[in-house]
Amino acid sequence: MSKLQHNAISRRSFLKASALTAGGALLAACAAPAAAPAGDSGGDAGASMEMIEMRLSAWADVQDAVVYENMVNAYMAQNEGVSVSVEQYPGGYYEKIQANFAADDSADVLYFQGWIWQAYAENQVIYDMSDYIARDGADDFFPGGENYDNQTLWQGGRYMTPTDTGSLVIYYNKDLFDKKGVAHPQPGWKWEEFQQIIQDLSYEEDGTKFYGWGQAQGWNGAYGRSTTFMRRNGHIEWDRITEPTEAYWDNEDIASALQYLVYDAIANDWSPGPEVVEGGGVGVDTGRVAMYLEGPWVMPRLQGELATTEEGINFDVIEAPTGTADTNFTFGHVHGHVITSPSAYKDEGWDLIKFILGEEGQTIIANGGRMCGAPDNIANIWGEIASGVYGFENTDAFANTMRESSISVIFGEGSQIQAYGGGPITVLWDKLLGQTESAAEALAIAQPEIQSHLDQYWADRA
Amino acid sequence: MTATTSTPAIQTEPQTRRRMSAAQRRDLRDGLLFTSPFIFGVLALWVGPMLYSVFLILHKWNMLAPPKFIGAGHFERMLNDPLVGKSLVNTAYYTFIGVPLQLVVAFALAVMLNQQIRGLSVYRTVYYLPSITPAVAFAVVWVQILNPEFGVLNEVLHWFGLGPINWLFEPGWAKPALIIMSLWLTGFQMIIFLAGLQGVPKELQEAAEIDGANAWRRFINVTIPIISPIIFFNMIIGIIGSFQVFTTVFIMTDGGPQNATLFMVLYIYRNAFELFRMGYAASLAWILFLIIMTFTAIQFFFANRWVYYEGRL
16 A cells, blocks of 8 residues: 555655745745746836736835825726736835835835935936926926925936925924913014023923923934024025035034024923933923924824824924024925836826826825925815814915925935935034034034035045 | 785775765755755855855945946945944944953853752743844833933932933943943853853862862863853854844944944945945945954964863863
8 A cells, every 4th residue: 555545654755845845935936026027027008908007105104005095096096907006115115115126126106205316316217207297288296496396306307296295394382382471483483582482481390391492313303404593594504405515514603503402402401302302201292392393294193193192282383483584494395206217107107196296186195194295285285184183273384384495405326414414414413412512613523524525425426 | 936025905995986875865865855945045045145245346336227347446445434444443342342241241140040049940031031032122122221311220320329321322331331231132142151051060170179179269270161162152153243233223323423333234234225335335244254254263263272172182
C-alpha cells in the first residue's frame, strides 16, 4: 500500500513539502510585482474601450482618506469608464513616493505640499500642466500672486495645482482675553500691541500657569511659523524666495522678532518652552495659551467632537499683526496635485484635477475639513461651513491671509534648508529654544553658515 | 641487479573525486530546500542591496532619475562635509562611553540575578522586558521620563538636591541622556552574562577559596577570566549595535539640539531620503561599515591578550 493510503507521511517528507511551499510562495510573491507593471505601463489611448484605472495619492491624515474617497466617488459617478483608487502612505509619505518613483510604480496623480515637489519637477518625473491649462483656459483655477506662483510654478512651468490651502492666522481664546479685560485684537493690529497683549495675558493662577503666546515645539517652534514677524517691517531674509543666492539673516528686525517671540517669551514664561509643550496639556486647545499662530487643521481640537477639552475653546481668529510694512507676510500653505510623468493617463489625470478644483470638488474638500484652494472659494464655500462647525466669526481672516501671504523659502533638490528650517536654520532655532544664545549672537553665527549653504547649493548645480 | 631499498608506495586517494552517494545527494538537496527561504531572503534583501550600494558609491542617484557616474565625487564631498565629522564624533562618544557602561550594568545585574533568592524568575523577567519593548514605544516613554519639567528622572534628582537638567534640550546633556536610556536595554547582555556566570565551575571557586582567596579575589581571578569570552562577545555586539543607533534618536531628538545627537545612521538616512542623495548615503554607509569592521578587527587582535578560552594552550 502507498504512504498516502497508510496516511503515514514521514516528518521529513512533511518538512520538505513545507520548505518547498514556503520557497514557492516567496518566489511567487516576488514574481507578481514584476509581472504587474507590464499591464499598467502598456496602457495607451487605444485601450480606451477598457476601464481606465487611475491611482490618486492622498495625504496621510484620516480626514483626507474620507475627503478623497468622497471626491473620487463623485468623480466616477460622472465619468463612467474611469476608476480612481485612493492610496495613502502613512509613516513616511514622501519617502514612499520616492520609493514608488524608483520602482517605476508611482500613482498617476500625487498630492504634494507646495514647497516639496520642486525636486521632482527638476527631475521631470512630474508633468508640466501649462499646455493643459492653456488648452482649457484653466487660468482661473490659479489665483495668482507671488505666494501661489511660488508654490505652483517652477522655472516657468506650472506643475502643481492649488487644491487646498492653510493660511496661518492667530487663534485666540476669547475667554482668556475677557477674563483679563484685554480687548480682542482687531484687523490691522500692530506688532507692538501684539507684544503687550502677550505680556498682559501671561499669569499664574492657583499654581497653574497661563501663557499669552505659544511658540515652541513642533511646527510652532520653527522658521516657517516666524516669517510674518521676521518680515514685519519689510526686510526679507533672502534676496529672493525661490532658490535664493544671498542670505540676509543678520538683521535687527529678525533679531528683535526672534529674541522676543522665542527667547524672551520662554525665559519670562510668556510662552511655554518646548519641554512644557512636550509634556502635554499646554496649548490653546487646552485653554492655557491665549494665542498662537496655526492653520485651519487645528480647529477640530478647539471645538466639536474631537476637541481636546470637553467644553471646547471659545475662540476666534485674526490675521497676524503687521509692522511698518503694513503687509501680512504669513506663510500661506498651498497644497495640491501633480500629474506624474510616467502616467499613461495624463489626460484623465488632468480631468480629475479640474474636477477637484471645480466648485463640486472644492465643496467636498470644505465639507471634509480642509480649506479650499483659492481665496474666493475660501470666502464663499469654506468660510460658512467652517464657522458653522467650529463656531468662530472672522472667516475673512483666512481668505485675506491667503491673498497677502508668502512662503518662507523654496529650494530644489538637495537643500537641507526648506520652508520649515533644516540645516543651519534648525541649529539657530535650537539655540533660541534652548536659550543657549541670544538672537543677535545666534544670528551672527548662523548668517555665514546659511550663506555657505547657499553657496554649496549653487556649486552642486554647477 | 641492483639491490635497492624502496619505500613502500604511499597509498593516495584516487585521482577522481568520489561521487556522492544517493543518500548524500538527497541530504544535500533536502538541506538546500530547507534553507532556501532563508538563502533567498539573504540574497534578495541583504546581499543584493549591498552589492547595489557598492555600485551607488560611484554614482549620483536621487531615486527619481537614473544613476549618474561621478567616480570619487562622494568621497570628495565627504572630506568637505562638516556634518560627517560631527556625526562620527557623536557616534563615537555614544559608543565608547555607552558600551562600557552597558557592560558594567548588564554584568552587575547578572551577578545579582545569579543568586538563589525567592522570586528570581520574576526579577529576571522584569529586567529583561525592556529589551524586547518596541523601539518606538520605548522612545516615547523615555521622552516623558527625560522631560525637564515633568520627567521622572529630574524628579529623582530633585530628591537629592540636584538638577533640573534640560536633558534633551541642551547640547551638552542630550548624548548623556541617550546613554542613560540605553542602560535600560541591557537585558539581552544580562542574559548572556547570566548564562556565562552559571557556567563557571564551582570546583575552581572552591579550590581558590581553599587557597585563601577572598570573594573579591575569586571574582577577579576566577570568575572574570572564565567569562571573558562572554564579556568579549557582549562588547563586540554592543559596539556594533551602538554604532548603528537610529530609531530612538530619530524619534526623540531628530539629531538635535544643535546636531548634538546627529549620529551617523541618522545622517545617512537624511541624505538618502530627505536630500535625494542616495549615492552619497551609500558611500557614508560603507565608510561606517569599514569603521565598524576596523574596530571589530582591533578587538579581535587584542582579544588574545585577555580573553581566556578553555582548552586553548
